[in-house]
Amino acid sequence: MSVLQKAAQVIEELGSVDGPMRLGAVAEAVSLPKSSTHRLLTELAELGLVTRCADGQYAIGTRLLRWGQLANRHVGLRAVALPIMTGLRDRMHESVLLTVREGTNRVAIASVDSGQLLRPVMPLGTRSPLGRGASGIVLLAYSDEWVYGEVQQQLTEEERRTLLTPRQLRTIRQRGWAASDSSMESGLSAVSAAVLDEQGGIIAAVTLAGARARMPKDRLQTFVHPTVEAAREIAAAVRGNAIAAEESL
Amino acid sequence: MSVLQKAAQVIEELGSVDGPMRLGAVAEAVSLPKSSTHRLLTELAELGLVTRCADGQYAIGTRLLRWGQLANRHVGLRAVALPIMTGLRDRMHESVLLTVREGTNRVAIASVDSGQLLRPVMPLGTRSPLGRGASGIVLLAYSDEWVYGEVQQQLTEEERRTLLTPRQLRTIRQRGWAASDSSMESGLSAVSAAVLDEQGGIIAAVTLAGARARMPKDRLQTFVHPTVEAAREIAAAVRGNAIAAEESL
DNA sequence: ACACACCGTTCCAATAATTGGAATGGTGTT
DNA sequence: AACACCATTCCAATTATTGGAACGGTGTGT
Numbered sequence: 001m002s003v004l005q006k007a008a009q010v011i012e013e014l015g016s017v018d019g020p021m022r023l024g025a026v027a028e029a030v031s032l033p034k035s036s037t038h039r040l041l042t043e044l045a046e047l048g049l050v051t052r053c054a055d056g057q058y059a060i061g062t063r064l065l066r067w068g069q070l071a072n073r074h075v076g077l078r079a080v081a082l083p084i085m086t087g088l089r090d091r092m093h094e095s096v097l098l099t100v101r102e103g104t105n106r107v108a109i110a111s112v113d114s115g116q117l118l119r120p121v122m123p124l125g126t127r128s129p130l131g132r133g134a135s136g137i138v139l140l141a142y143s144d145e146w147v148y149g150e151v152q153q154q155l156t157e158e159e160r161r162t163l164l165t166p167r168q169l170r171t172i173r174q175r176g177w178a179a180s181d182s183s184m185e186s187g188l189s190a191v192s193a194a195v196l197d198e199q200g201g202i203i204a205a206v207t208l209a210g211a212r213a214r215m216p217k218d219r220l221q222t223f224v225h226p227t228v229e230a231a232r233e234i235a236a237a238v239r240g241n242a243i244a245a246e247e248s249l
Numbered sequence: 250m251s252v253l254q255k256a257a258q259v260i261e262e263l264g265s266v267d268g269p270m271r272l273g274a275v276a277e278a279v280s281l282p283k284s285s286t287h288r289l290l291t292e293l294a295e296l297g298l299v300t301r302c303a304d305g306q307y308a309i310g311t312r313l314l315r316w317g318q319l320a321n322r323h324v325g326l327r328a329v330a331l332p333i334m335t336g337l338r339d340r341m342h343e344s345v346l347l348t349v350r351e352g353t354n355r356v357a358i359a360s361v362d363s364g365q366l367l368r369p370v371m372p373l374g375t376r377s378p379l380g381r382g383a384s385g386i387v388l389l390a391y392s393d394e395w396v397y398g399e400v401q402q403q404l405t406e407e408e409r410r411t412l413l414t415p416r417q418l419r420t421i422r423q424r425g426w427a428a429s430d431s432s433m434e435s436g437l438s439a440v441s442a443a444v445l446d447e448q449g450g451i452i453a454a455v456t457l458a459g460a461r462a463r464m465p466k467d468r469l470q471t472f473v474h475p476t477v478e479a480a481r482e483i484a485a486a487v488r489g490n491a492i493a494a495e496e497s498l
Numbered sequence: 499a500c501a502c503a504c505c506g507t508t509c510c511a512a513t514a515a516t517t518g519g520a521a522t523g524g525t526g527t528t
Numbered sequence: 529a530a531c532a533c534c535a536t537t538c539c540a541a542t543t544a545t546t547g548g549a550a551c552g553g554t555g556t557g558t
Contacts (some may be wrong), residue, residue: 003252003516008296015319023535033518038536047257048351048376054450056535058324060316062349062356065311066374068317070264074309100311102297109313125315127297130545199302251515252545272506282547288508305506 003040005062005143008031009062010040011049020057077204078110080237080244081195085112085206096230097122099153099204101139104130104150114210121161129154131163133204134180141178142194142202159161178229179220187212191223193231195238203238206231250482255281258288260298269306275489295455321373326453327359329486330444334361334455337479341472343459345479346371350388350451353399355380363459378403380412383429383441384454390418390427391443428469436461440472442480445489452487455480471492 013029014021027037041058044050048063072078078099085096089112097112103125114119130140130151140151143166148166152216153165164172172178177193190209194202208227262278263270270278276286290307293299297312321327326347334345338361347359356378362370379389380400389400390413396416404412413421421427426442439458443451457476 002292002419002444004256004292004296004298007253007256008298011316015316015323018322024533034535035518035520035537036516039516042536043251043253046352047253048354048356049253051351060320062320062351062358063376064316064320065262065356065358065372066372066376067260067313068320069372069374071309071311071317072315073265073267088318102300102311103295105297107297107314109311109314123318125313125318127312127315164445212293273504283506284508284547284549285545288545291507 006030006036006040007082010044011064014050014058014060020053020055021058022057026058040196065117077238079232081110081204081206081234082112084233084237085091085110085144088112088206088208088226089114092226093207094208094214097135097209098234099135099139099205101130101147102127102144104147104154106130106133106136106139106205107203131155131217132180134209135191135207137164137172137178137180138192138194138205139202139216140163140164141172142196143224176231177224179224181212181220188213189220191220191227193224193228195231195234197235197238203235206234255279255285255289256293256298258287259293260313263299263307263309268315269302269304271306275307294452295423302462315469326483326487330359330453330455330483331361333479333482333486334359337361337457337475338363340372341457341475343457343472346384346456347453347483348384348388348456350379350392350396351376353387353396353403355379355382359454370452380404381429382456383427383439383458384456386413386421386427386429387441387443388417388451388456389413390421391445398428411431426473428473430461430469438464438469440469440476442477444480444483446484446487452484455483 013026023034023038023041024121026041027034028039028111032040039049043187044061045052045058047061049061050060051059053059065228077100081098082219085098089096090161093114095114096112099106099108101107106129108122108126111122111124128136130136130147140148145166148169152163173194176196177191179191181187181189188209189212190207192205192207195204195206197203206227208223208230258279259275271284272282272287272290275290276283278394281289287289289297293310294301296310298310300308302308317404322344326349330347336348337369338345342363344363345361346357348355350356357371357373357375360371360373377386378400379392379396394415397418401409401412411482425445426440428438428440430438435456438461439456441454441456444453444455446452455476457472457479457496468494
């Protein structure tokens with residue numbers, strides 16, 4: 001296991017608990033000897049990726065603030081998609097999410113919240129496995145079979161049964177969108193549409209999602225057209241913006 | 250030079266240019282052999298810290314979005330300071346900045362922009378050397394002499410002459426604030442006040458800054474009291490918030 | 499159509515960094 | 529005062545990292 005992997009683990013760990021951690025706690029969490037963890041943390045601290053609190057404890061570093069900002073600027077897709085997403089939100093009064101595939105995961109790169117009290121929250125950069133949830137299905141539907149195989153492997157026997165078949169995915173690819181009703185999380189309904197490039201490859205998925213409680217049976221149906229339309233608009237906007245297209249994934 | 254340092258260099262480089270980069274370009278920028286750079290990039294890509302664009306080029310990765318968000322949550326000081334900073338901005342109609350010291354640098358951890366067209370921009374996580382600029386002076390004034398020595402070493406002969414003497418810094422420490430007029434950047438005027446903990450150690454510096462063009466001679470003077478007051482409020486808020494205090498640096 | 503140039507990728511022995519058990523020093527507790 | 533706990537330092541064994549060289553693919557110029 002390489003140093004980078006360990007470092008990433010440490011940072012992830014420091015980020016997911018709240019409050020700073022003691023050396024011992026970090027070492028245990030990443031299951032590494034204390035001495036190794038110590039060196040790692042010290043070096044990360046020098047780089048500003050980890051911060052030493054006044055009392056000697058470790059917390060996630062401020063340089064990651066900067067890197068987060070840099071990453072933000074760079075996902076050019078965001079810039080062109082956000083206004084269109086906002087439009088969709090304003091018309092439908094539900095949250096809108098933009099996700100891309102990265103390996104066998106999907107990553108949220110932009111979100112526009114509905115004003116609703118009960119709303120889906122997916123912070124930027126959140127990763128979750130492909131195959132489940134409306135956007136997870138759409139992104140998978142447009143991936144090659146290698147990705148499908150990998151996703152399959154990562155699932156348990158139980159989960160594998162709920163995974164859509166290649167045949168079902170083909171249907172979704174043909175129509176360009178997918179709906180999910182509580183498949184991602186109980187009580188969450190969503191429609192997700194594919195943002196395609198000129199060659200018909202997928203760039204991202206736009207998702208309109210809201211609490212099931214607010215959704216009479218036919219409401220989800222009314223989501224489909226606006227979402228697909230927004231996906232088309234984003235695709236068009238990307239095409240109109242050479243730089244954004246280059247950076248899109 | 251360790252792997253982590255190189256990795257950080259690569260990420261920093263990918264972040265500071267706009268648009269994705271070719272392997273060769275990255276290798277040259279960080280002055281490493283192509284083969285080494287290649288391995289590094291491939292591993293970083295697996296970790297999601299770097300993204301491979303469709304055309305094979307490399308860009309800063311989406312996982313950094315997530316890490317940025319995590320870092321955000323963790324700087325507890327932000328949470329207590331932001332409302333107070335906003336108040337100061339609204340009263341003075343100029344931008345407000347919160348910086349902490351990290352080694353021999355200061356890092357911006359929160360900012361509230363004035364609505365003004367011409368305004369200082371310091372993205373979150375920006376690092377700049379201590380000793381110059383109002384907040385750089387305040388943060389230095391409260392640091393021990395080891396930090397002073399380090400800062401001194403990093404300066405050129407030329408710059409060293411403009412560095413405040415320990416004696417001058419003591420004065421600033423006594424009154425708790427510093428002003429700078431174009432010392433950081435030409436045309437930028439600012440007043441910065443120290444946020445102190447119970448023991449009188451510095452936690453952060455609050456800075457009120459604006460374009461010199463908008464500042465008649467005595468206007469900077471009117472900045473002092475409100476800024477110092479805001480610093481006191483933040484200090485009080487931190488004390489009232491045990492968690493924030495723990496995480497403060 | 500061919501050769502050349504360029505770029506990314508793979509390979510592997512030499513190298514240099516990482517490793518982690520054990521010893522050390524410091525702090526707070528019983 | 530003795531103990532327990534934690535961070536820190538040390539160093540020989542180990543392991544990952546290194547980078548020059550060779551390879552294969554793509555596009556450019558002749």
